[in-house]
Amino acid sequence: GDSVTQMEGPVTLSEEAFLTINCTYTATGYPSLFWYVQYPGEGLQLLLKATKADDKGSNKGFEATYRKETTSFHLEKGSVQVSDSAVYFCALGSGGGADGLTFGKGTHLIIQP
Amino acid sequence: ETGVTQTPRHLVMGMTNKKSLKCEQHLGHNAMYWYKQSAKKPLELMFVYNFKEQTENNSVPSRFSPECPNSSHLFLHLHTLQPEDSALYLCASSPPSGRESYEQYFGPGTRLTVT
Numbered sequence: 001g002d003s004v005t006q007m008e009g010p011v012t013l014s015e016e017a018f019l020t021i022n023c024t025y026t027a028t029g030y031p032s033l034f035w036y037v038q039y040p041g042e043g044l045q046l047l048l049k050a051t052k053a054d055d056k057g058s059n060k061g062f063e064a065t066y067r068k069e070t071t072s073f074h075l076e077k078g079s080v081q082v083s084d085s086a087v088y089f090c091a092l093g094s095g096g097g098a099d100g101l102t103f104g105k106g107t108h109l110i111i112q113p
Numbered sequence: 114e115t116g117v118t119q120t121p122r123h124l125v126m127g128m129t130n131k132k133s134l135k136c137e138q139h140l141g142h143n144a145m146y147w148y149k150q151s152a153k154k155p156l157e158l159m160f161v162y163n164f165k166e167q168t169e170n171n172s173v174p175s176r177f178s179p180e181c182p183n184s185s186h187l188f189l190h191l192h193t194l195q196p197e198d199s200a201l202y203l204c205a206s207s208p209p210s211g212r213e214s215y216e217q218y219f220g221p222g223t224r225l226t227v228t
Contacts, residue, residue, distance in 0.1 A: 004155075032215040043117070043203055043219035044156075051215075089156070093215030100146055100158035100169060101217060 002027045006090050006104035013080055014112055021075040021107050023064075023090035031094035033057075033066055033073040034101065038087045047075075047088070085111045116140040117220035119204050125226045126194065134189040134223045136204030143209045145187040146217065147179060150201040162187060194227045201225070 007022040025031065032051045036044040048057030053068035062077045073090060087108050091101040117138045126132050138145065147159040161169035162181040176198075178190040187204055201224050205217040 034216070036219075041221075043119075043221040044205075046216060046218070049216060100148075100161050101156075101215065102158075103156040105153070105155045 002031070002092060002094055002102040004090050004092055004102055004104035006088075006107050008107070009087075010108040010110050012110045012112065015082055016079045017111075019075070019077040019080045019084075019109070021088055021090075021109070023073045023075065023104060025071050025073065025090070025092050027071075027092055027094045027102075029094050031092040033064070034091040034093070035062070035064055035073070035075050036089040036091060036103075038089065038106070040086075044089060080109075080111050082111045082113055085109055117204060117206055117218050119202075119220035119223050121223060122221065123224045123226075125228060126191070127228055128194060128196075130194075131190070131192040133191065134202055134204075134225075136187040136189075136220055138185055138187075138204075138206040138218070138220075140206060140208075140218060142206035142218070143184050144207045145181060145184070146205040146207075147187070147189055148203040148205065150203055150222070156203070160189075191225075194225075196227050199225055199227045 004025045034049045035047040037047045038044050048059040050057040050066035056065045064073050064075045087106045089106045090104040093101050120135045144163045146161050149157045158171050159173045160179045165181050176193050180188040201222045203222045204220040207217045
């Protein structure tokens with residue numbers, strides 16, 4: 001079946017550092033890929049997405065590129081802020097839509113001033 | 114603004130109680146989902162409703178009973194729960210079929226504690 005693997009956390013960085021959170025997946029067909037973010041006490045918010053190979057999703061300074069050859073969708077940001085502290089989830093959707101998403105375990109990111 | 118609301122936000126219940134979680138979406142979507150989020154585990158998809166019809170039940174115990182009276186409302190009825198059912202229960206919705214239908218919008222969740 002489909003699966004998503006994320007790097008283990010927590011990841012602790014200083015403000016303005018460069019961020020990479022790794023995500024790899026296994027899936028049948030051609031999945032859509034997503035990054036979601038969860039701030040404390042809240043639900044998940046869609047951060048960015050990519051629906052086909054070589055697509056780059058971007059939002060709020062975050063980027064991720066759909067790499068079919070390496071089955072990866074790593075999340076990057078050039079300069080993180082304290083407000084980026086949250087849990088980040090990589091997810092994929094495959095099949096026929098409306099089937100639910102497959103999520104990774106999440107990576108807790110802590111940004112220190 | 115999320116467009117998906119959930120009530121209550123927090124719930125404490127005994128193992129013999131019966132309670133219900135409510136989810137409402139104002140986005141015009143046709144598919145709705147229940148997920149369970151436990152510490153140290155990936156989100157677990159519990160139920161999927163598409164156009165009010167249940168299309169997926171991921172081997173969820175019968176003590177969880179979903180109900181979808183229309184495309185905007187989704188309920189999760191709870192009875193005789195176990196302490197291991199304590200978790201954050203998230204509701205989500207997504208647009209009609211097509212590639213965009215994978216994009217799900219989540220509510221804030223109900224934090225359930227079973228004592």
